[in-house]
Amino acid sequence: MSRQIGEVILDLKQVSLSFGGVKALTDISFDVREHEIRAIIGPNGAGKSSMLNVINGVYRPQLGEIILRGQHFSKMNPYKAAKAGISRTFQNIALFKGMNVIDNLMTGRNLKIRSNLIQQAFWWGAARREELAHRAKVEEVIDFLEIQHIRKTPVGRLPYGLQKRVDLGRALAMEPSILLLDEPMAGMNVEEKQDMCRFILDVNDQFGTTIVLIEHDMAVVMDISDRVVVLDYGKKIGDGEPDAVRANPDVISAYLGASH
Amino acid sequence: MPETASSQALDTFPRLLLNHARIRGSKAAMREKDLGIWQCWTWQGVADEVRALACGLAEMGFKRGENVAIVGDNRPRMYMMMTAVQCLGGVPLPLYQDAVASEMLFVLVDAEVRFLFVEDQEQVDKVLELQEQLPQLRHLFYDDPRGMRHYTQPFIHDVRELMEMGRLHNRNHPDLLATEVAAGAPHDVSIMLYTSGTTGKPKGVCLTHDAFICAARGGVEFDHLSEDEDILSYLPMAWVGDHLFSFAQAMVTGFTINCPESAETVMNDLREIGPTYYFAPPRVFENLLTQVMIRMEDASAIKQKMFHYFMSVARRSGAEILDSKPVSFSDRVLYALGNFFVFGPLKNVLGMSRVRVAYTAGAAIGPDLFRFYRSIGINLKQLYGQTETCAYVCLQPDGEIKFDSVGKPAPGVEVKIADNGEILVRGPMLLKEYYKRPDATAEAINADGYFMTGDAGLFDDEGHLKIIDRAKDVGKLANGAMFAPNFIENKLKFFPFVKEAVVFGDRREMVCAFINIDIGAVGNWAERRGIAYSGYTDLAAKPEVYGLIQDSIEQVNAELVGEGPLADSQIHRFLILHKELDPDDDELTRTRKVRRGFVAEKYGVLIDALYGGKDSQFIETAVKFEDGRQGKVAADLVIRDLKTFGTAGREAA
Known part of the structure; x- marks a missing residue:
């Protein structure tokens, strides 16, 4: 691999998040380096999705801060996150089911559109040129994810595995520098998982995108990620390279469930 | 007349190309959908790229007479590479893109391939897998750079580098291409196509410029094709049919070939292009x-x-x-x-x-299927031919269509039936030879210059040729009655629920059959009836499905009664196989014809059970997945007896 893992670009410091009396995350710190694939694992309810939601500002942690490329965000929100180049996919696909694949991917370009509503309504001049440029970008994503054959199919009619791929496509259409993937392989069969792994590795390799992913399939996590964070009951119990994490006794008892 | 003078000179494909560039340079020659937009190459554009490719190959040390293997989906640059190789007096050798590495090995070694042009990373990986067994390989070019960033082997090149090199070379030696094209002769081999090898090792069929140009001109004249046709090129480039329709005929008339975006989008691309000329098996x-x-x-x-x-x-x-x-x-x-x-x-x-004109060939087409397309106004016709004859022996003339014949001999082709029923053909479109196989050439072409097709057939009263079966497959039942397995299998396959059928009966007292169900059609049928199933093996074993197939076969038995000498070939017993026959398991050829001998050997237990009167048989079979992994499928197969009919129409049970 020619890819060079760079400096820390995303640093989470002592993040704590609670909903009323429920502590979702307690005092969690970890960092993400540029161009790396960083996995978050843990049993159900460990706080993995909450962690992602904190990173892209859906949840605001009561304590702690997020440092993105040296910039401190104590109050991240989804808009700021997106502006800063963070895009994500969802565990329960959140696409527009009635719209076709192209239109769904075009929504990923929304933030980059400069022309105003009226120009767009008449689809004239700058608005037209701009949309064509965005469409070209979307076509690149379609080509990259090999979904040419479903370009004009309404997303609701697609099988689950392909919907997941479209979900990834929309995140990619934003040309993110950091991509958050929430269980990209949940509910897929072996072949679909292999395809998805290949796409994730390709994204990382070709565009140098930093990837933070939550995944349950241990084989996948150990195979593709550079470093792994392990959460349990909202606390961090392990952090390091896959082999080190696999050998960590806390992790074994909490998650992998193997006998000691 | 200058017209005749120039058409006399148009006797090789490179000369045809240069002529198109001259007289219809700005007309569309090729289209390909890329990033959602149809990209177009004019004839002039094609000629320029071909020049760059050819000069690049020359710079790389390509020698006249060499074979260049081409592996990939139908892409404009793949077709251009064919002409580029022909310009330099070389022989393009297209291979099936879905062949696994070990299948490619034989051909690459046999043809001493030094230069290889492949489509993408997938094909490059296959070649690298074989690298150690290919000591003669010098250069490997790829068309699609995706995923190729980390391949540092010095003999792997992006085809764009080759073209860049070619453009430079062309600047320094501007006359090279013209000299090379002038040195080509019509009786040079223009292409080598390996036969799919239903029997034994594949053989390289060497076809000349003259043969293919004659076949293409004959077809063009026969169907009044013009330069305005549009054709969608989506069938494997290694298949003679694609070479005739998408390459030779396009080169002869100057019509446009269109390459689909990917194998999955063919249906969509078909609608967008709306071809005027269509060919499909x-x-x-x-x-x-x-x-x-x-x-x-x-x-x-x-x-x-x-x-x-x-x-x-x-x-x-x-x-x-x-x-x-x-x-x-x-x-x-x-x-x-x-x-x-x-x-x-x-x-x-x-x-x-x-x-305007659609053709089908390669296998028999069901009468219902054929009538369906014709009745909705699509001029679907059949043709008959094989790799050795440029896919060009018989064509159905407009207005004289019969579903059970393949038409009349094409212009310039002589057809005759030998005493044993075998079809013999002679004409300019015959192969020159089998590559490095004078023995096979001598076996295939008799002393009078007729090619022995190996098919058994007969002419009907109106001079239409009717194909019965492979000559060597026609056998006899134990009671001496004629047994034509393909004829029966085709009748079975005309049912939408039957995907594949293999019947046995040569030198036996009765006929028995293996059936493969069509998972799409039967699956839909099962869903409609609320029959749950988990996959092919499960669905195939359902008693309801057995009943469905039994009805179909009994219908065939009823039809066979009326087929005179074939009345004794009614099927007595059958079973539904637990897995689909697959070219990856060597059960089918790449063109999806059943390898009868291989199947009989592999499933010997089942045949013994069919003839031994058992009513079920356990079998375990190794299968190969597309990525090369191995697995096993096991099942207890049910065998059923069928109703047969007496020749007088009475039930004989």
Whole structure:
């Protein structure tokens, strides 16, 4: 691999998040380096999705801060996150089911559109040129994810595995520098998982995108990620390279469930 | 006349190309859909790229007479590479893109391939897998750079580098290409196509410029094709049919070939391009019809009613209207209405609104299937030929279509039937030889210069050729009656539920069959009846499915009674196989023909059980997955007895 893992670009410091009396995350710190694939694992309810939601500002942690490329965000929100180049996919696909694949991917370009509503309504001049440029970008994503054959199919009619791929496509259409993937392989069969792994590795390799992913399939996590964070009951119990994490006794008892 | 002078010189493919660049340089020659937009190459553009490719190859040390292997989907640059190689007096050698590495090995070694042009990373990986067994390999070029960033081997090059090199070379030696093209002769080998090898090792069939140009011109004349045709090139480039239709005929007339975006988008691309000239093996027509029927079953009641009503009108009069035969006025009116409401939209969905001539070949087409397409107004015709004859022996003339014949001998072709029933052909389109196999060449071409096709056939009263079976497959039952397995299998395969069938009976007292169900059609049928199943093996073993197939076979038995000498070939017992026959397991050829001998050997236990009177048999079979992994499928197969009919029509049980 020619890819060079760079400096820390995303640093989470002592993040704590609670909903009323429920502590979702307690005092969690970890960092993400540029161009790396960083996995978050843990049993159900460990706080993995909450962690992602904190990173892209859906949840605001009561304590702690997020440092993105040296910039401190104590109050991240989804808009700021997106502006800063963070895009994500969802565990329960959140696409527009009635719209076709192209239109769904075009929504990923929304933030980059400069022309105003009226120009767009008449689809004239700058608005037209701009949309064509965005469409070209979307076509690149379609080509990259090999979904040419479903370009004009309404997303609701697609099988689950392909919907997941479209979900990834929309995140990619934003040309993110950091991509958050929430269980990209949940509910897929072996072949679909292999395809998805290949796409994730390709994204990382070709565009140098930093990837933070939550995944349950241990084989996948150990195979593709550079470093792994392990959460349990909202606390961090392990952090390091896959082999080190696999050998960590806390992790074994909490998650992998193997006998000691 | 200058006209004749120039057409005399148009006797090799490179000369044809340069001529197109001269007289219709700005007309579209090739199109390919890339990033959602149809990209176009004019004839001049094609000529320029071919020049760059050819000069690049020359710079790399390519020598006259060398073979260049080409592996990939139908891409404009793949076709251009063929002409580039021909410009330098080399021989392009297209391979099936879905062949696994070990299958490619034999051909690459046999043809001493030094230069290889492949489409993408997948193909590069296959070649690298074989690298150690290919000491003669010098250069490997790829067309699609995706995923190729980390390949640092010095002999792997992006084809764009080759073209860049070629452009530089061309600047320094501007006369090279003209000299090389002038040195080519019509009797040079223009292409080598390996036969799929139903028997033994594949053989390289060497075909000359002259042979293919004659075959292409004959076809063009026969169907009055012009430079305005559009064709979708989606069949494997290694297949003679694609080479005739997408390469040779396009080169002869100057019409446009269109390459689909990917194998999955063919249906869409077909609709967008709306080809005027269309070629597909029966299997494709069958799949299209199955899809239409499945969708019709899900349509609303009104639509279904309308569809079935107008289809009955079409069955009655559609084919006659197409053949301009007399049809009653009321049927004409009804057909016109049907065309507006049903046939027109249906043809549009199928991408066949503009089709003037469509051909099918490669296997027998079911009469119902054939009639369906003709009755909705698509001029579908059959042709007969093989790799050794440039896919060009017999064609069905317009207005003289019979579903059970393959038409009359094509212009310039002599056809005769040998005493043993084998079809012999002679003409300019014959192969020059089998590559490095004088023994096989001598075996295939007799002393009078006739090529022995290996097919058994006969001419009917109107001079149409009817194919019965492979000459060597025609056998005898124990009681001496004639046994033509393909003939029976084709009858079985005409049922939408039967995907593949293999019948046995040579030198045996009765005929028995293996059946593969069509998972799409049977699956849909099962869902409609609320029969749950987990996969092919499970579905195939359902008693309801057995019942369905049993009905179909008994219908065939009833038909066979009327086939004179074949009445004794009625099927007595059958079973449904637990896995689909697959080319990856060597059970089918790459063109999806059953390897009878191999199947009989592999499933010997099952045959013994069929003839041994057992009513079930356990079997475990190794299977190869597409990525090369191995697995096992096991099942306890049920064997059923069938009703047979006496020749007088009485039930004999």
